[in-house]
Amino acid sequence: MSAAYWRRAMNTAPVRARPRAAAATIEAPAPDPYAHSDAPRWLKFLWGRLAARHVFVMLAVLIYPFVASPFFTYQIGAQSLALGLIALSLTLLGGYGGMVSLAQMSVAGMAGYLVAIFGTSTATAISLAWPWWLAVPFAIVLAVVFATLIGWLSVRTEGIYTIMITLAIGVAFFYLAQQNYTLLNGHQGFNQVFAPTVASVDFRQPVPFYYLALACALAGYGFVKLLVRAPFGTAMQGIRDNPRRMHALGYHVTAHRVAAYALAGILAAVGGVLMTWYNNRISPGSMGVGVMINILIIAVLGGMKHPIGAFIGAIVFVLLQNFAIDLVDRERFNLVIGGVFLAVVLFSPDGLLGLWAILRSRFGPQSVITSNQRRQP
């Protein structure tokens, strides 16, 4: 029996043997201390999970544009949120699904190109000039289809082969965009792809655009937080840790993985639309190999064990990109960026989040292990 045949048999054979029942036993709900009060359900849900740090961060990001200059609001804040959202899609795939895909930027680029093609741009011969509320959903849906196809192609590979095949897809799409003139307008791409004005709010302005990016980022963050605790998310983490065992338990491993690509594709597509509006343009250079690698750097820099890592990584990355040139000689500033990445990866394999955990365990109060204090006041 050849290896390929064996894998095929492992992945497709007589599955569908009551996966739901297995999930139900894993996901036995914890007893809820607020179950008997009469507050609405969502409030109880939030109350059980919110901590002071959540409120603090939330207030900080909401007040930020009023404190910061337009430059910091737009170029640092909004760009970090949009890039973070694309990196979050990689965190979802890589951190929770164990599949490192370099093609997330291509999905984002696809969404950006589709917004330019369906919406308005300077290439009037190609752009269809649909209104934004039609163009954006179409762009996101088609980009998710693209992400699903990438997943469908690459889930049968593991580890470094996944990286290779997604890299190949990304590079192929880059060259397609570079050389296709009838649909993708070649090297120059699409210029003047502007964010819409909705109900007299002009989303091209720094503050409205920041809040738009913030809303999308928060939604993406909440989506991932919920997803990884849902039956699907736990199954995905199980597949990450031991696919053969999950298969033996009756899960359809391939289907779960392809679905993970599709879900991550939604995040990447939204991030791609935001990046296109942020740049007011899209061209092959916006999703070239360098940018694809940048997304991986952001995700690894922040840490892939928690969805907030993608955004922390994006903030550090954007700050470095903007201000490293002020720190050292103008011809050497890439050395600073590279040095920081190297240091983070060398001293903390889990990125900045891991660094934080190390520091806390070393210098923080030595806490006695107790069972979930916060839930039992």
Add this chain to the structure above:
Amino acid sequence: MNVSKRRTWVRSMLAAAASAALIGPAWAQETLKIGLLATLEGPFAVPGQDSMRGADLALKEKNGMAGGKKIEFIKLSSDATPDKAVASTRKAVEQDKVPIMIGPLSGDEGIAVKNYAKTQPGVTFVNGSSGAQATTLNDPSPNFYRFNTEGAQWMVGLGEHALGKGYKKMFLVAEDYGFPYSQVQGFMASYCAKGGKVVDKAWVPLGTKDYSSVIARMPKDIDAVLVVLGGSDAVNFLTQYEQAGGNKPMVGGSITVDQTVLNYKGKRRESLLGTASAGPMADSIDTPEWKKFVADYKAAFKDGFPSPSLFAYLYYINTKAVLDALDAVKGDLGNGQKAYREALQKTNFKGPAGTVKIDSNRNGVGTTYITEVAKAADGSFYNKVVRTVPDISQTLGLPEADFKKMGLGSRDVPDCRK
């Protein structure tokens, strides 16, 4: 008594503090920050460094002062992508608050920065070396100035020159992006009008290594090949054309016949002699202004090239225009920079390679040098100036209506196959 003394003391201290507060900003204003953007990363990193040298040279000639103020460059980098160029420009304008911005280096970056300039009417933007036609022809920004000429203007006159050499039918090989489109249009505008034919065009992607399919497509009955490729692409084409037995003479674009091509060691080396090309400058211009420019460049930068590159020259004239206009208004940038922009518009000085002035679209009107490859006494090849064409406007010497009818250069415009 004691109380009144103390009060006087307090008052005098207050007065001193107040006057210090008033004088303080005046002292601070003595330094004027100017943003300077070039590509220090990516494919154009080496030209980007030389661009910075050109700008530094213009400032050094004025001892670092203009308009009575000390000038400080805020240097910025891009990687030749429009996204990065706008991000860096935005940082200089919105974070470092520069009133004047110089850059960027390449064509698509220029269009993106021009679009950004429209959102910042209070800041004056001056081009670095970017040469896309659309920057100043399509939807220009009133605060974006370009003192250099662009890609199409650099080729004006080469068409007639090629006809004069008896090249009636040509085949085109060019890279497939904005700058070669402009260059080809500049060549063809006059070449086709005077009866020349470009029988077919081969647009190849930037960085193409294999030209065999292009060479196979070339008809037998052409007189010459028009090659608008840059750097290693040009050398690759030349090598493969020679191996395939090609023997037609070549006409080059502005960045085609550079040092990499002149140092070509193949069997057809001798046949490079006489290859015509054109550009806004040439290494061998025989005027005192150019010789002084080269000498100054060599003295200032020990790590520079043997002779200033095209990019150093373009950044030099743009920076010089910025500083001269600052001198003309004595550093006054008030009133929305109105006086300063009027001074920029009136710019007219004798640069190293001809007069520098601009038209009503704020685009350069300048000289183009037509060169041919010649052999120096020591056996090395160089570009010898054979003709100069002064005062070339952005409409390539055509009346504006005719030029508009032709449209901007693209893959299919202009067309003169038959």
